[in-house]
Amino acid sequence: MKKNTIFIASVSAIFLCTGATFIFSQDTVNDIIINKRGVELGESKQLDEAIKEFDKAINIRDRAAAKVYHNKAYSLEQKGEMAEAIKNYEQAWKRNPRQIVTGERLGHAYYKTEDYERAIEVGEAVLKIDPQNKNVPPWLEDAYKKRAGKKQKPEVTKQEELKQEPEEQHYYFYMTVDAMMRTGLFYGRKYHHNELYYTTPHGYRFVTDHGLIVDVPESIFLRIAPVPLLQINVTVEKPWLGGAMPNFIEQSQMLEILFRFKKVQFGAGVMFNEYDSDAAFYRRYKLWDTKVGFIFGYKKDKVEAKFTWYPRMLIMDPRSSTGKTLDVGMFRMDYTYQALPNIRVHALVLARDYYVFCHSFDWRVFYASYYHYSQDIADYWGVYDLGLGFTFNNLVNHADGSELFSLTFEWLERFYLRDLENDNPYTLAPNGQGWFGLNLQKFTKGKPFSGFRSLSQVLSLRLNEQITRNFFMYQKVIVELADQDSEHHEFNLQVGMGVKF
The missing domain is CATH 1.25.40.10 (Tetratricopeptide repeat domain)
Structure with missing residues (x-):
């Protein structure tokens, strides 16, 4: 014991x-x-x-x-x-x-x-x-x-957790304003007046961009959502179309009204574009175009998709038109996936088509085309983007745990299209007016992609800073590396700020 x-x-x-x-x-x-x-x-x-x-x-x-x-x-x-x-x-x-x-x-x-x-x-x-x-x-x-x-979250079972939708913060008012400084490293030929002649500027310098408000690419975006069911978007911008596109769109405006029903979003919009350039038909013209578009979106759990389409046919310039007219078409698809709590992946498909028509007799066109054309012709330019990006959230947080910095990296493969002096501009079949760069007449002559002009790769890095709960700023560095068919590379800086409530 x-x-x-x-x-x-x-x-x-x-x-x-x-x-x-x-x-x-x-x-x-x-x-x-x-x-x-x-x-x-x-x-x-x-x-x-x-x-x-x-x-x-x-x-x-x-x-x-x-x-x-x-x-x-x-x-x-x-x-x-x-x-x-x-x-x-x-x-x-x-x-x-x-x-x-x-x-x-x-x-x-x-x-x-x-x-x-x-x-x-x-x-x-x-x-x-x-x-x-x-x-x-x-x-x-x-x-x-x-x-x-x-804030302590209530306990839920695994099945209930899968059924729950992620909480989305609702902002009644959201607005951003930004502007871009363009610079270029020139190395090739710069063509003028439908390639009547060219110059060979070389070196690094600023790139001017004629606009309605300021002579740089700029944008103002406004979103008002008085209730979660309704959303109104307003965009006013001088768009940056890339280094190989003429600077012919002076201003672009869009008004969109969207309705959300559970996981689905749908709506309609109106797009206005103003043309002010001498890129088409050897003389400076002021033209404008109005298009009606449709928006459809879907969001569930970690996935969000959105389709925006402004078809050229609504409203299209017919054969009965007179003088010079502008026609614009646009299609955009955005896809976002929340891969991890702090990492978001997004993909982009964007196609923008621009057509300038000469419906009536013009002696300048007649002489410049060596007496081949005088009317019923069209010049076309297009820019198509395929993009992939990654956003890293919560890189640095405020003392209260809210986000201070986030970083976004994006890569774009950009296709430039062009088909000038098309003498069959009223056919809806692929004819070089921007339907993927195809020209129906040249297709049968062994040039199926006659509208294709050049390629470029666009790399960008964007830093967001949430200064206060309602005010944020962002800076974006953009590098566009063009191929040998272009005239210059671009190195741009975009600076912007925004508010949300």
Whole structure:
């Protein structure tokens, strides 16, 4: 007996010295004896006394089980299986809420897994039983601070979590304003007046871009959403069409009204374009065009897709038109996927087509074409983009946890199309007016892609800074590397700012 006592005392001293939190149980047969006594009292019809004995036996058994659950939980915690450890600590705490060491470990486990609400609840319960406790206060104080900065989310099952839609913050007002500085490294020929002549400028310099407001590419975007169901978008811009496109669109405006119904978004819009250039027909003209378009979008969980189409046919310039007219068509597809909480992938397909018609007799066209054409001809330019981008959110956060910086990298493969002095401009079949650069007449003569002109790669890096909750700024560096059929590479800087409420 003396040897057993010495052994137990030695083992206890070792565990105390090493800081271990296993618990030994000395309740072995007491509950059996008390249960037997309760049975005897029940048989002699002393039922109240029997119930009291049974309660005592249950109490002893619960205390013993609580120690076993605690020891298993501590072993799981040492293995790093925190979720299973918490389940066993909870069973131990449920069976014996006065087992201090279990309360300490369970509260700390909640704290480590960022369940600050439960950590505080258990920590306060331990301090109520043991006000002089030294193990709880260090992490409990920090749990109070972190709970204040984090809204606790309700527990949901895995099935419920899959069904839940991600919460989308609704902004009633959103507006951005930006402008771009263009510079170019020139190395090739610059053609003028439908290639009547060319110059060979070389070197690095600024690229001018004639606009209605300022002579640089600029844009103003406004979105008003008084209710989640309704959204109104307004865009006013001098578009940047790329280094190989003539600077003929002075201003472009779009007004779009969208309706959202659950996961689907649909709407319509009107697009206005103003042409002010001498790129077509050897003389400067001021022309304008109006188109009606359609928008369809879909959003579910991590995926969002949007299609925008302003077809050339609505409203198209027919054979009965007179003078010079402008026709514009546009198709855009955006696809976004939230790959990771902080990484978003997006893809882009964008096609823009521009046509200038000469419907009536013009002696300049007649002479410049060496007496071949005088009317019913069209010049066409197109720019098609295929893009892929990645956005990295929450690179740096404010003190309150909100986003401060995000970074977006984008790559575009850009196709430039052109077909000048097309003498069959009124056919809707592919005829070189911008339907993917095809010319129906030249197609049968061994030149299926006669409208194709050149390629370029556009790389951009954009940095967003959320200055305050409602005000942000952004800077975008754009590099366009052109092929040998172009005249220059471009190195541009876009600077903008925005507000949202």
